[in-house]
Amino acid sequence: MRDVAVIGVGITKWGELWEKSLRTIFVETALLALDDAGVDRLDSMYVGCMTSGLFVGQEHIASMLADYLGQNPIPAARVETACSSGGLALRLGYIEVASGMNDVVLVGGIEKMTDVSGYEATYALGTAADQEYEGYHGLTFPGLYALMARAHMDKYGTTREQLAQVAVKNHQNGSKNPVAQFPFKVTVEQVVNSVMIADPLRILDCSPITDGAAAAILCPVEMAKKMNKPIIKIIGTGHATDTIALSSRKDITWLEATYQAAKQAYAMADKKPEDIDLVEVHDCFTIAEICVTEALGFVEKGKGGKAVEEGVTAIGGKIPVNTSGGLKSKGHPVGATGAAQIVEIVEQLRGQAGDRQVKNARIGMAQNMGGSGGSTLVHIFERE
Amino acid sequence: MEGIVGYGAYIPRNRIKVEEIAKVWGADAPSYKRGLMLEEKSVPSPDQDTITMSVEASKHALKRAGIDPAEIGAVYIGSESHPYAVKPSGTVLAEAIGAVPDVHTADFEFACKAGTEGMYVALGLVKAGEIKYGLAVGADTSQGAPGDALEYSAAAGAAAFIFGRENLVAKALDTYSYMTDTPDFWRREYQYYPQHGGRFTGDPAYFKHIIGAAEGIMNKAGAKPSDFDYVIFHQPNGKFPFRVGQMLGFQKEQIEPGWLVNKLGNTYSGSSPLGLTATFDISKSGDRILIVSYGSGAGSDAFIFEVTERIDEVRDLAPKTRDILDNNKKYLEYGVYAKFRQKIKMAD
Amino acid sequence: MTTPSRYWREIPQRYRLEANKCESCGMSFFPPRLICPECKNRDLVPTKLAQAGKVISYTIIRVPPHQFSDQAPYAVGIVELDDGVKLTAQIVDCDFEEIKIGQRVKIEFRKIFQEGESGILCYGYKFVPE
Numbered sequence: 001m002r003d004v005a006v007i008g009v010g011i012t013k014w015g016e017l018w019e020k021s022l023r024t025i026f027v028e029t030a031l032l033a034l035d036d037a038g039v040d041r042l043d044s045m046y047v048g049c050m051t052s053g054l055f056v057g058q059e060h061i062a063s064m065l066a067d068y069l070g071q072n073p074i075p076a077a078r079v080e081t082a083c084s085s086g087g088l089a090l091r092l093g094y095i096e097v098a099s100g101m102n103d104v105v106l107v108g109g110i111e112k113m114t115d116v117s118g119y120e121a122t123y124a125l126g127t128a129a130d131q132e133y134e135g136y137h138g139l140t141f142p143g144l145y146a147l148m149a150r151a152h153m154d155k156y157g158t159t160r161e162q163l164a165q166v167a168v169k170n171h172q173n174g175s176k177n178p179v180a181q182f183p184f185k186v187t188v189e190q191v192v193n194s195v196m197i198a199d200p201l202r203i204l205d206c207s208p209i210t211d212g213a214a215a216a217i218l219c220p221v222e223m224a225k226k227m228n229k230p231i232i233k234i235i236g237t238g239h240a241t242d243t244i245a246l247s248s249r250k251d252i253t254w255l256e257a258t259y260q261a262a263k264q265a266y267a268m269a270d271k272k273p274e275d276i277d278l279v280e281v282h283d284c285f286t287i288a289e290i291c292v293t294e295a296l297g298f299v300e301k302g303k304g305g306k307a308v309e310e311g312v313t314a315i316g317g318k319i320p321v322n323t324s325g326g327l328k329s330k331g332h333p334v335g336a337t338g339a340a341q342i343v344e345i346v347e348q349l350r351g352q353a354g355d356r357q358v359k360n361a362r363i364g365m366a367q368n369m370g371g372s373g374g375s376t377l378v379h380i381f382e383r384e
Numbered sequence: 385m386e387g388i389v390g391y392g393a394y395i396p397r398n399r400i401k402v403e404e405i406a407k408v409w410g411a412d413a414p415s416y417k418r419g420l421m422l423e424e425k426s427v428p429s430p431d432q433d434t435i436t437m438s439v440e441a442s443k444h445a446l447k448r449a450g451i452d453p454a455e456i457g458a459v460y461i462g463s464e465s466h467p468y469a470v471k472p473s474g475t476v477l478a479e480a481i482g483a484v485p486d487v488h489t490a491d492f493e494f495a496c497k498a499g500t501e502g503m504y505v506a507l508g509l510v511k512a513g514e515i516k517y518g519l520a521v522g523a524d525t526s527q528g529a530p531g532d533a534l535e536y537s538a539a540a541g542a543a544a545f546i547f548g549r550e551n552l553v554a555k556a557l558d559t560y561s562y563m564t565d566t567p568d569f570w571r572r573e574y575q576y577y578p579q580h581g582g583r584f585t586g587d588p589a590y591f592k593h594i595i596g597a598a599e600g601i602m603n604k605a606g607a608k609p610s611d612f613d614y615v616i617f618h619q620p621n622g623k624f625p626f627r628v629g630q631m632l633g634f635q636k637e638q639i640e641p642g643w644l645v646n647k648l649g650n651t652y653s654g655s656s657p658l659g660l661t662a663t664f665d666i667s668k669s670g671d672r673i674l675i676v677s678y679g680s681g682a683g684s685d686a687f688i689f690e691v692t693e694r695i696d697e698v699r700d701l702a703p704k705t706r707d708i709l710d711n712n713k714k715y716l717e718y719g720v721y722a723k724f725r726q727k728i729k730m731a732d
Numbered sequence: 733m734t735t736p737s738r739y740w741r742e743i744p745q746r747y748r749l750e751a752n753k754c755e756s757c758g759m760s761f762f763p764p765r766l767i768c769p770e771c772k773n774r775d776l777v778p779t780k781l782a783q784a785g786k787v788i789s790y791t792i793i794r795v796p797p798h799q800f801s802d803q804a805p806y807a808v809g810i811v812e813l814d815d816g817v818k819l820t821a822q823i824v825d826c827d828f829e830e831i832k833i834g835q836r837v838k839i840e841f842r843k844i845f846q847e848g849e850s851g852i853l854c855y856g857y858k859f860v861p862e
Contacts, residue, residue, distance in 0.1 A: 119798040123733065126797060130820075132742055133763060136734065136844060136856065137821045138793060138800040139808045146791035147810055154789070154833045199792040199828075247810045247818040252789060397825055430803060431824065431842040435855065439841040467843075467853055476855060480747040480841055714825075730802065 001098045003221035006232045006381070008037025009343040014212035014331035015181040022056050022112035027068045029213040030108060037217035038227060043102035044075040046093045048085030048109035049335035052078075054124040056115050065110070082128035083284060085109055086214070086338025087368030087377030091237050094379075097218050104223075108215030109340070111333035121209050125334070128371035130245040142206055142285065144246055144372040146198035149287035152253040153200070155302065158290060160200060162305030164191035166286035167204050167328050169314055174325020176355035181210050181331030205286040210331030214339035216346065232349050235363075236269030236380035238262055246372045253302075257376040258295035258367060265365070265378040266297075273297040276319060276380070277361045278348055280341035282369040283326040289313075292367055293321060296378075315358060323348060323356045338368035338377060349383040386510045387555040387689065389517065389548040390449025390698065393661040393705040394441040395541040395648065398427040399713050400721045402536055408718045409531040416536055421622020425539035425649025426709075427716055428525045430724050434463040435473045437542035437654075438521040439480045444702035445519070445544040446481065448553065456483040456546070457515025458506050462498025462653045464571075465525045466491055477521065488515070495569060496618055497679025498522065499653040503545055504685050507556055510547045517548045524652035529577035530727055537621055539649025543657035543705075553698055554664065554673070554689040560601035561685045562593055569680030580680075589682050590620065594628050597684035598676050605688055609633040612688075613671040616659035618678035619645035641666050642675075648709055653679075660689075662705035669693035733799060734847065739854055746856040749839070751817065753779040760817050784838035784862055785813035790823060790831050799845045807831055811859055825860040836862040 010032030017025060026047070034040060047065055052058045066076035079088045086109030093107035113121055125141045134144070152158045168188055174180040186204055194204040224231055240260035246252055266272060273296065281296070283289035290304030298319045299307040307313055313321035324330050324344035327337055345364035347353045353361075361383075368377045401424045406413035417423060428437070438461050446453060459478040466473045474489035492498040492505075499522015506518030523542030528534030547556070568589035571578035581589070594617055602608060609615070615638045617625040622645050629639045642659030651658055656677040663673055671691040678684045722728050744750040745763050752764035756773045762781060767774050790809035793800070800806070807823040809831070823831055824842065837859035844856040 118795075119801070122795065122797050132738070134820050135797070136742075136746075136854075137808060137858075138796060138803065138806060138845070139820055140793055140795065140797060142795070143791050143793050143808055147789040147808075150791060150833070151789040195794075196792075197795050199794075201791075245820065247820045252810065429824065431822075431844070431858065433843055433853075435853075436840075436842050443841075476747075479743055480855075482748055712825075 002100060004094050004097045004218050004234045005221045005224035006216050006234065006342060006346050007219050007224050007227065007229050008033045008039070008217035009215070009346045010036055011179050011214040011340055011343045012212070013179045014210050014333060016114045017211040018114070020211065022052060022058065022061070022110060023064060023068050025112060025211060026065050026108065026110040026213045030069050030106060030215045033106065033108070033215035033217050039104055039217060041104065042071050042074055042106050043104045044096060045071065045106040045108070046089035047076070047078045048080070048089035048338055049078050049111060050080055050082050050085050051124050051127065052112070054127065056112050081375040082370030083282065083334045084338055084368040084370035084375050084377050085335040086340070087366065087379065088239070088338065090216070090338060090342060090379060091239055091377055093218050094234050094237055097220060103219055105218045106215055107218060107339065108213060109336035109338055110213040111335045112211050113209045113333060114211050134245055140198060142198040142201050145285040145287050146201045147246060148252055148291065149200055152287060152291065155253055156305070158305035160192055161188055162309050163205055163286040163290070164188040165308045166283060166289045167191045169308060170283060170322050170326040170328040173315060173323050173356055174329025177325045177330060180325045180329050181208060182329050201285055201287070207284045207327035207332035210333040212331055212333035213336045214343050216339060216342045230350055231384040232346050233382050233384060234379060235382045236265035236271065238264030238268070238378040240264070241375050242373050244371065244374045253291065255291050255295040255373045255376070257373050258292055258369060258378070261376040261378040262296045262367070265380050269380040271363065271380060275363055276365045277363050278320040278323055278358045279365040279367065280324060280344050281321055281326070281367045282337065283322055283328050284332060286328070288369070289321060289326065292369070296367060315356060320358050323353065323358060338366070341366035341368060345381050349381060385552065385555050386507060386547060386549050387552040388545050389451065389551055389553060390445040390546040391553065391661050391664055392441045392444025392448060392544045392702050393542070393658055393708055394437045394444065395426050395708045396428045396432050396437070397712050397714050398429060398716050398724070399424045400427050400716045400718070404718050405536055420536060421646055422536055422649065423646050425537060426541055426651070427721055427724055428540040432540070433467045433525055434461065434465050434523045435467055435476045437540065438473065438477050438523045438544065441521055441523065441542035441544035442477060442481055442519055445546050447702040448698040449546045451517060451546070453482045456487060456517045456519050458488045458509055458518040459483055460490055460492055460502030460506055460520045462492035462500070462502040462520070462522050463524050464493060464495055464498060464652055465527070466493070494683065495679035495681050496652040496655055497677040497683060497685055499543065499657045500677035500685035503687070504559060504561065506547045507559065510549060517546055519544060519546050522653040522657035524654050526650065526652040527577055527725065534580065537650040539651050541648060541651035541654040541658050543654050543661045545657070551694060552692050553694045554691045556687060557690055558601055558605045558688040559686065560597055560604055561683060562596035562600050563683035564593070566682035568682055585680070589680060590624055590678050591628055591631065593682050593684040594618065594676050594678050595632060597686040598632050598674070601674070601686040601688060611672060612638060612674045614638050614641055614663045614667065614673045616642035616656050616663055616673070616675040618656045618676070619643065619659060620650045622646045644705070644709060658705060664691065664695065665699060665704040665706065667691045667695055669695060734854060736852055739852060747841070749781045749857060751779050751781050752776040760815060762817050762819060781817055782814035784836065785811045787823070787831065787833055787835045787837060788812050788818060789833060792828050799847065809859065811837055822858045824858050830861070838862045
């Protein structure tokens with residue numbers, strides 16, 4: 001297996017992009033990544049997208065995007081594990097380069113969510129859950145995480161304010177991110193008084209509906225060295241699954257797939273939680289970030305709420321989480337999120353994160369999760 | 385000897401008071417309460433209908449019967465509010481209790497007497513030796529037009545009876561039915577609310593048929609009113625059952641245990657059947673019970689039952705009718721009631 | 733959203749809560765499975781679930797999916813039945829303030845939703861206070 005580097009990243013402004021179609025958003029973003037990498041020919045591409053079919057009635061997007069990126073006849077695949085599709089694209093691209101099968105591979109993600117009504121978007125997102133045994137009973141995506149939140153609060157004493165602080169921190173970070181959908185700050189007061197979506201989660205606990213894409217270019221480290229690029233290596237990758245239905249889990253407050261995927265990535269990278277300088281996690285809801293920090297081993301089980309309250313996960317804290325603003329402030333175009341995490345980590349490791357910069361960032365981690373944790377991808381990056 | 389092997393009741397927990405309805409329409413609540421002898425009625429939640437209530441009532445009947453539902457050979461639901469215009473309610477019930485696929489199912493309809501119709505047929509099939517057990521349910525989520533007199537009484541509930549020939553809770557001693565074509569109350573297809581003939585629904589309709597059936601069965605059985613411990617008449621309002629009882633020569637005390645309408649409302653196909661379950665709940669071995677239903681259009685089915693000593697063993701195996709009626713109630717305001725009963729015009 | 737065949741296929745589970753059980757390791761599964769995830773045994777046997785249990789967690793859905801739009805707000809919970817199997821379903825006939833983790837509830841047959849004005853009626857299980 002060869003060592004793999006990320007030599008280019010691209011991301012455009014996220015939000016309600018009325019004027020731009022799915023293919024436009026992706027191609028504009030991918031071109032930025034190609035330019036950043038200084039390449040114009042790819043060997044293959046992987047695109048993460050949860051459900052272009054339900055959102056814009058378009059399947060077969062891998063070929064369409066390869067076409068509009070001017071890259072026919074390269075192999076192109078659209079991959080899907082709900083909201084972790086972007087992270088999956090990264091892993092599969094990594095494997096393709098590491099195995100020696102191909103050299104220059106684009107990994108990216110796209111989701112165009114605003115062409116459907118709110119009801120239809122809720123339905124589409126809900127397809128990540130168990131349709132016959134969760135969706136059938138009226139459970140929504142926020143509802144799933146609300147069930148986790150209530151149980152976590154009951155079991156560990158996590159408070160409403162601690163959940164709010166995740167949103168406050170992420171908006172604080174996002175306000176410094178030029179591509180964020182919601183680059184403004186929020187207060188705990190605003191969060192706890194915002195409109196209720198699924199008790200106890202309110203709208204400011206929830207990531208938004210977003211249009212957006214992100215992309216990265218991978219190549220063997222040896223090739224990157226010849227191109228005189230700062231070497232950002234992928235040193236660990238992990239992928240794990242868990243039950244599709246939340247009710248099938250032994251402990252609904254624990255993200256087992258995240259724990260397992262992280263275990264694989266740490267082992268492969270020969271690193272421990274203390275070695276990580278910053279991490280991008282999947283804060284689809286504030287409670288998710290709390291549970292993820294526990295499952296990744298940064299804090300003890302049950303102590304995720306306390307950690308955010310004590311500033312442990314702020315920029316400048318012991319383990320900065322979601323310096324990009326996370327899904328909460330940056331936005332969550334479902335299939336693109338995992339790819340956007342790569343962009344933030346790479347910019348941080350290159351020292352190009354501006355006001356969000358973590359000092360001496362050398363090792364970064366990205367955790368990307370699908371549904372209520374039914375799939376998780378974890379990657380670890382290191383600047384040489 | 386054939387008869388009832390198990391019985392069960394189900395009433396939704398929501399209620400609305402006469403005053404609450406009267407307030408909206410500017411009606412004189414005390415007059416309605418006095419005139420109809422009504423105080424409040426049951427209201428189904430939006431997730432409840434004839435089918436769901438029939439399933440729960442039948443589960444209660446199964447608990448008392450103590451039989452394997454796979455041995456039920458017939459499943460009938462009588463209602464004037466079957467959820468589908470075309471697709472049986474009875475098959476959902478039969479699946480839910482596990483009586484499928486060796487079972488005969490039909491939906492019955494005859495205004496408020498559809499419940500006793502199913503009972504008549506289920507009993508008949510048991511008598512004929514065609515089936516081992518037959519389940520008959522009377523259930524409705526009746527609608528009354530807004531502001532109409534019927535809005536004060538139209539209510540929801542279900543009563544289920546399992547007929548068989550062994551381990552009877554009550555022997556079925558006699559049956560008699562009295563029918564004529566009398567258009568006192570009807571609903572045309574695609575109309576949302578029923579219509580009625582005002583005062584025409586009294587003497588030529590309710591009274592004529594109940595008296596006809598009661599006298600008919602008493603002649604047939606060689607019985608008189610004082611031979612019965614209890615009698616249940618169809619209860620469209622609080623007054624009619626007492627009036628017809630008096631006309632026939634029954635005493636108040638015979639009617640009271642099965643008289644639920646003042647707190648329940650008129651559950652249409654569930655009306656006299658629920659009166660029967662409530663009466664079984666307080667009866668003892670040897671009691672003779674007469675039940676006479678009434679369905680507009682018009683007709684009455686009458687049954688004479690004699691309670692066996694098994695009543696003491698089964699009475700408490702499932703919730704008692706008055707316990708369901710009196711406990712765990714939730715009172716609604718008219719707005720929520722109208723929302724639940726889909727009387728509010730929604731967007732597409 | 734559902735279709736007649738997708739709805740009908742799950743009737744044994746929706747109406748009768750038919751489950752299955754792995755006799756090697758004692759675990760029960762709802763909905764039934766073809767292979768035991770613990771010991772990989774493929775000879776699973778039919779079993780019936782307990783009819784009551786306790787609330788493990790709950791939420792109140794205020795922003796519903798389309799076919800539930802006339803029902804919101806409504807409570808949904810995960811209930812652990814007395815035989816250890818956990819299910820997701822609505823909790824009804826109970827004020828929201830009364831719902832608690834650990835509360836005893838039992839199964840009742842209810843209408844879950846309808847496919848618009850002309851589609852099928854979909855029934856199933858919900859929980860009510862015991």
